[in-house]
Structures are given as structure tokens and as C-alpha cells.
Amino acid sequence: MQRLKVAVITPGSFVIPSPRSSSVERVIAHMVPLASHKLQAQIYGIKGAETPDHGDVDGIPCMRYTRGAGYIREVIADLKRWLPAVIDVHNRPAFAYAIREALPDRKVVLTLHSTTFIREPHLKRKDMGRILLAMNRIIVNSAYLGATVAADSPDAVRERIVINKLGIHPGDFLPRWTPAAEALRSARLDDFGWSGRRIVLYTGRLVPGKGVHRLLKALRRVVHTCPDVLLLIAGSAYYGHDRLTPYTAALYRQIRKLRLGRHVHFLGYVPHPALASLYQLADVTAVPSIEAEAFGLVNLEAMAAGVPVVASRIGGIPEVIQHGKTGWLVYPSRGEQEMADAIIRLLQQPGLRQQMGEAGLDEVRRQFLWQHSAQRWAQIITDCATE
Structure with a gap:
């Protein structure tokens, strides 16, 4: 036919x-x-x-x-x-x-x-x-x-x-929770000089609506409890370019003001195929949007890599993340206390991270x-x- x-x-x-x-x-x-x-x-x-x-x-x-x-x-x-x-x-x-x-x-x-x-x-x-x-x-x-x-x-x-x-295509991502994957992750962290650091990952554009400034506020609170935390920021204001904008300049100033220099590393724009290997390094993925996301593909990418997500309870994100099962959904708040608490809880509990990460991967395979x-x-x- x-x-x-x-x-x-x-x-x-x-x-x-x-x-x-x-x-x-x-x-x-x-x-x-x-x-x-x-x-x-x-x-x-x-x-x-x-x-x-x-x-x-x-x-x-x-x-x-x-x-x-x-x-x-x-x-x-x-x-x-x-x-x-x-x-x-x-x-x-x-x-x-x-x-x-x-x-x-x-x-x-x-x-x-x-x-x-x-x-x-x-x-x-x-x-x-x-x-x-x-x-x-x-x-x-x-x-x-x-x-x-x-x-x-x-x-x-x-x-x-x-x-x-x-x-999502799970074959593009290597979930963390196998002995081989953990060994590879450990070796890569050592190569980067990040051994012993607990990794929070942000991937996406550096524009106000994505809320990276929110994440930095939360990070200041996280550092007090988890002084080994390292936030990796993969992205730029424009697809494919690392041009400085007023917003990215403001992020750098915010980092200096909050004294977060040793806890934040900007990776710049990362082509999409290379992002898969970054998720493998992460303990937590953060999606701190303040403008409503229609869907938020980054949530699925993290889940496919077996990484729990802390994300804003906004737009279509709650249709992807199951609160308390595959990640935590948080409301914007002064000082970002709720986001900080969710990140701290996951960083402090490896068993919970694995449980949520595996549940996220199962959910991807089931319907995404x-x-x-x-x-x-x-x-x-x-x-x-x-x-």
C-alpha cells in the first residue's frame, strides 16, 4: 500500500x-x-x-x-x-x-x-x-x-x-548505576580534577527565564552543608556561541558576590552529543526555570542517564517529573530554600539518588x-x- x-x-x-x-x-x-x-x-x-x-x-x-x-x-x-x-x-x-x-x-x-x-x-x-x-x-x-x-x-x-x-533514545546515555559506569565516571572526574566533588549539573541556555541566578542563590545554601559541591553549567546565551551577554555577565558578578568561585565551573556551549557524557558525571541535575517550560527535554535526558532531577514546579515540567519518585519539584522562593533543601537531601543520600535515578530511567522506557x-x-x- x-x-x-x-x-x-x-x-x-x-x-x-x-x-x-x-x-x-x-x-x-x-x-x-x-x-x-x-x-x-x-x-x-x-x-x-x-x-x-x-x-x-x-x-x-x-x-x-x-x-x-x-x-x-x-x-x-x-x-x-x-x-x-x-x-x-x-x-x-x-x-x-x-x-x-x-x-x-x-x-x-x-x-x-x-x-x-x-x-x-x-x-x-x-x-x-x-x-x-x-x-x-x-x-x-x-x-x-x-x-x-x-x-x-x-x-x-x-x-x-x-x-x-x-x-528520548536511552542508548545515547550511559546510566550511572552499574559498576562499569561508576568506574568510568570516577576516572573521568579524576581526569578533570574533580575527584571527591559532588556534582550538580545545569544544561541549557543562559537567559533569565532559565533561572540560573536562582540556582546560584540555592547553591550558596548548599555549600554550607555540602562544601565539596561543584555546579557545572553547560550552556550559553545562544545556540552554538559563547558570546557574553548582560545576563551572563551578571551571573559572573553574582558568583563573585556570593563567593562561589570554587563551587561553579562554566563549560560554555556544549554540542548536544557531548552532553550525554556530562550527565554521567552528575549526582543531581537542576532545572531552575522561572518562565514556564512547555516540556523541558533536559528532564528526560537526565532521567535517561539515571540522574535525579530537582526542577521548578512550572509549565509542563510536572508532566515529566514525578515528585518524590524521579525527582523533586520545587516552587520559586526567596533565597531558594526549597531548591537548596532538595539538592542537599539528594547529595547526602546516595541510595536515594540511585532509587530516583533508576525510577527515572524506568519511566523513560515506559512512556518517553x-x-x-x-x-x-x-x-x-x-x-x-x-x-
Whole structure:
């Protein structure tokens, strides 16, 4: 039987595949190939120096065009030639609407990864309902994101919202809790000069909404109880670049003011494949967000590595972390006492860390694999095509 033709449109910001892309491109690169037995997919992205104009992403054809204002026009021209039954546009409502206008007889799906591009300055509130009403489906990665979209939308939009939670490939991560993994971890810590240190890991962008300044406040309290603690900060303000920003400069000043110099180490931007080995070093992963995360893929990455998470009870994070089982969910507070207490408790109890870490890995295997995401996505696309 002929497979249904589906086009997957990336935002046009990063090359796909690339270790220096955003999470949007990673989701597409991991998920879409796993649905190839059901769907005839074709991916659209931008050109890059390291990639051919037309290549593939793990066996899925990938058409690449010049980044910039002309990107979506070139994509539309190719869509008119290929004529897929369904067009899935990721995280760019304006692109999805332009495609709907250009190909009115095709089914158009908008996959949202966050609220960023349905908010000003990217999308005016008065235009949101009109654009979302033009979509046949709106895929979101959490119930929180679905509720946020629905709250500002007409009833007809709410009926088209479907949830497809993200996934992980556990084979990319080496869980800590085996003798071999612990021996490797010990050797790597020794190589870095961090033997005897208890490691808290933060991975993500260095922007105010991610709350690293919160984590530093909590760390000051942690140090009093666990003087051997070391916070590793892997990330930068921009994907792929370590340029200093006012916020990162403020973090450095905060560290000096709190006298945390020997307890914090900045690793700068770390390409995604290299992050897996960092999780193996961690005793705890911290996710101190103060702005609502739609999902928070870093939580799954830590769980896949068998590392317990201390995360903000905000946005879609509680849909991933089971409080008291796979990690601790904390509220923002003055001085970050609750976050500090959760980190201290885990650092002081190796048995609890292992218990939570293993529970997190079990949860990933149970419901957060890319295979699960791909199966749901294929069904959503098929249902959309046949409605």
C-alpha cells in the first residue's frame, strides 16, 4: 500500500541534522525517521556549509534552501511540485498560514514546541485566532502547552489541539548505576580534577527565564552543608556561541558576590552529543526555570542517564517529573530554600539518588521513547489526512 506523503517544515533557523541545532530540529531528526514505515516523509530545512542542498536525515529525504526571507517561498514552490497530503510546520505559525494560503487543498498541521511564536512580537494577539483556525491540527508537547493555546483561542481551535509528548533514545546515555559506569565516571572526574566533588549539573541556555541566578542563590545554601559541591553549567546565551551577554555577565558578578568561585565551573556551549557524557558525571541535575517550560527535554535526558532531577514546579515540567519518585519539584522562593533543601537531601543520600535515578530511567522506557512519539505522530497525521 502506498504510504501517505507528509512534508515536515523546520523553522529555518538551524541546519538539520546538526549537533548545534535547537531542540526543534532534534525532535524532527529523531522522530520522523521512526515513522517511515507508515509515512512517506520529506523534511525541509536550510542550507549549511557542512550539508548538501539535498540530502537526507537518517534516510528521510531533506530539501535545503537558503536561510532568510526567501526560505518559505522556496519551500512552498517545492511543496507545489511534490504535493504532499499533509504539511507539518514546526513552531512557525506564520509559515503555516502562508502555506495554507498557497496550498488551500492540502491539510496543514502546526506543531508548537513552546508559546514563543504565538506571542508578541512574533504574532499579534488579534491575528492568533485567524491563523490557528486555518490549521487542521495543532500538535503540542504537553497538556500545559495545549491549555495555554486553548485559553486564547476560539472553541473550534481547541477541538484541533492534540498532545504528542517528546521522547528520548536511552542508548545515547550511559546510566550511572552499574559498576562499569561508576568506574568510568570516577576516572573521568579524576581526569578533570574533580575527584571527591559532588556534582550538580545545569544544561541549557543562559537567559533569565532559565533561572540560573536562582540556582546560584540555592547553591550558596548548599555549600554550607555540602562544601565539596561543584555546579557545572553547560550552556550559553545562544545556540552554538559563547558570546557574553548582560545576563551572563551578571551571573559572573553574582558568583563573585556570593563567593562561589570554587563551587561553579562554566563549560560554555556544549554540542548536544557531548552532553550525554556530562550527565554521567552528575549526582543531581537542576532545572531552575522561572518562565514556564512547555516540556523541558533536559528532564528526560537526565532521567535517561539515571540522574535525579530537582526542577521548578512550572509549565509542563510536572508532566515529566514525578515528585518524590524521579525527582523533586520545587516552587520559586526567596533565597531558594526549597531548591537548596532538595539538592542537599539528594547529595547526602546516595541510595536515594540511585532509587530516583533508576525510577527515572524506568519511566523513560515506559512512556518517553522516540518510538512512542513517532507512533503518535504518524497516527495524528494519518487521521488528519482522512478526516
